[in-house]
Amino acid sequence: MRLSLGITPVLFLLGLGLNACVQNSVSPVAQRPLHPDCVQEFDPSQDYFLDKVQVEFATGFEVDYQGHYKRVTLASPHPEANDPVEYILVQCGTPIPDDVGDAMVVEVPVQSVVVLSTTYLPHFAALDRVNHLVGISDTQITQTPAVVERVKQQKIRDVSRNQVVNIEAILNLNPDIVITFDAGGASSDTVLMLENAGLQVVLNSEYLEMSPLGRAEWLKFTALFLNQEGKAKEVFEEIRTDYQELSQRVAAAIADDTSRPTVFTGFSSTNTWYVPGRNSYAAEFLRDAGADYLWDDLDRQWTVPLDFEVVYQRARDADFWVNVNSNWRTRADVIEDDPRYGNFAAWQGDRIYNNSKRVNEFGGNDYWETGILYPNLILADLIQIFHPNLLPNADKTYYQKLE
Structure with missing residues (x-):
């Protein structure tokens, strides 16, 4: 099955959206063998996320840490959306909380990811997690060096070309999550079809941010799914400091x-x-x-x-x-x-x-x-x-x- 996104993510300035419902008692990833990064014996009194991020400039998402899970709220997947989207990111090897509601449950850190916009690829390079990418859209146009190298090694598959998504190819890769955008219209239809195929679709609405540092800070959003908050804080701090020093130099001159x-x-x-x-x-x-x-x-x-x-x-x-x-x-x-x-x-x-x-x-x-x-x-x-x-x-x- 091949589905058209109906819009070029680069030209639209990009975003992501998702609204998947998971039953409280069943997680699509809960029955997988435990990864070495997973908790072997759960202690309800332990804080499993010692590295935490705070959102300073981005307005489109927020995170609330709750010991063994993170509640991530996306303010709006696209400009016409009326309701926020929630993700419950549960440390693998620990139980799913009772108050999930309609939020999508994702066990973290995710190990395999499909990304349907080149905008998010530098996040994986900055977080040293390019090896978690298994599929991307249009491998020919990406310019992130670490991603290009993995494509050459045939370790990353092309799952979308000319705005047309190959759902069979994505299903064959069996990713933990698919990160994409929802700009409304045809792209919303594509998101729904991805979800109906049984894929866990994570939306990123970075393109709705109106400030340069706000967009850059979505690095932290990606880091939440990889448990790489510490690295994200380090990278973003360097970017923020350099940007602000440059703008202050201009203002003074x-x-x-x-x-x-x-x-x-x-x-x-x-x-x-x-x-x-x-x-x-x-x-x-x-x-x-x-x-x-x-x-x-x-x-x-x-x-x-x-x-x-x-x-x-x-x-x-x-x-x-x-x-x-x-x-x-x-x-x-x-x-x-x-x-x-x-x-x-x-x-x-x-x-x-x-x-x-x-x-x-x-x-x-x-x-x-x-x-x-x-x-x-x-x-x-x-x-x-x-x-x-x-x-x-x-x-x-x-x-x-x-x-």
Whole structure:
């Protein structure tokens, strides 16, 4: 059985969702032989999770530790969802609690995982748990080095290609969990079909986070299923510290708003230009990098469709233009698409940058893979673009100027 996801996770900014019901008295994994990581003799007075995480920036999930299990709550799997989703993560070798309700029960640490979005793959590399991955979507587009190496060794199978999920292939791998996203619509149908096939589906709604550090902090969500909270705290602390130090350096260097170059983003498709609101992920990056985002007065989280002429009126004299069409490699490509682009000062002044430096031959863009986990690297790129004197010797990781 092959099922279409109906949406490209990278372009949608990704997320995960799940709503599986497990009877209190039966766990689909409870009858498996005990793994060496499992508890051999249960002590109800013992705390089995000495490493715990606290959520600082992410708004989409929370965790409550209860001795031998963790209650993980996902605020919303997608924007139209009305109810939260709960997971009960039980230390293997210990009993399932009585108050499970409709939550899905997962024995942890999980040993085998299928992941249906490249965004979550860097989590496994950062947590030193790539060997737990048994299947991923579209192995050709991933760029996480440790994952690429396991694919070459044929230790990770391709279970989805061109947004079409191969459920038989996943069933043959018999994973403990499948991590995927639920963006509503067709992707919700796919999630339901995965669940109906008897698979334990875990949703990740990282894509709903509106701050770069909020998205990166979903590393901790993944760590909960692997009992790798200690490693997650260590990695995230380095990312958070670097990001905040960079943004503070910019803030200290900018005497007033006149020191901020003006910037706009995106491009027109069939005369519609989607502009991110000021509460969006993209707008926060631009502010933290010391730019004056021209639509910072737009009180929205998501993008808003505008006519070409409306964007031109405000952005024609802007200093920089970033995050443009992924197919553009040169300034000539820009005006070949639409000659009107040549009237923008950013085009005339050769100040167009795109997050396409690390795109592989199959179209996989590492900006939407490792970049989600390491927003400090993206911020450093943007600072180099807007304020090159602040990071004079650094090389850009994800951004490049259109030739």
